[in-house]
Amino acid sequence: MDLGAFATYGTNTDNQSNFRGIGDHAWGGGVEVSYFPLFWAGLRVQGAVINLIPGDNTAGIVRGDFLARYPLDLVWTNVHLAPYGIAGVGGLFSGYDGLRSNGSLRFSNRVLGDFGGGLEYRFTPHIGVFSEATWNVVDGPENNFLQVNFGARFAF
Numbered sequence: 001m002d003l004g005a006f007a008t009y010g011t012n013t014d015n016q017s018n019f020r021g022i023g024d025h026a027w028g029g030g031v032e033v034s035y036f037p038l039f040w041a042g043l044r045v046q047g048a049v050i051n052l053i054p055g056d057n058t059a060g061i062v063r064g065d066f067l068a069r070y071p072l073d074l075v076w077t078n079v080h081l082a083p084y085g086i087a088g089v090g091g092l093f094s095g096y097d098g099l100r101s102n103g104s105l106r107f108s109n110r111v112l113g114d115f116g117g118g119l120e121y122r123f124t125p126h127i128g129v130f131s132e133a134t135w136n137v138v139d140g141p142e143n144n145f146l147q148v149n150f151g152a153r154f155a156f
Contacts, residue, residue, distance in 0.1 A: 004032040006151025026050040063090025113137045
């Protein structure tokens, strides 16, 4: 089992404002718990709190992911790197939902799917750092966003 903590950044790639996802940008942080019943495959639950920009509002992202990893120590001794793939589903809570007739922003909860990849480096068998990027699909193509996480993991 691994426990992790991370800083996160999200951005949409649409030139228009993204009003059913995270807005233009989002900064925040989160935690995760992962379990690898197989050497190369595992499951993870991840939660993050982000600050949506524009608007300076808070939203949450919770998701469950399948992870497939390949520790490079298997082919290069003492490399301690492990690239991994990510695919899962979750929710965006209190994301942007559009504009009201008076021009103020409306918020709601949305289902999201995510896929991407990452790279983990272990200093010791129990302490490591990671970086990952996921593409998040939220209620239509104009609402999708890229999320990048940087953090530390502790294995038990």
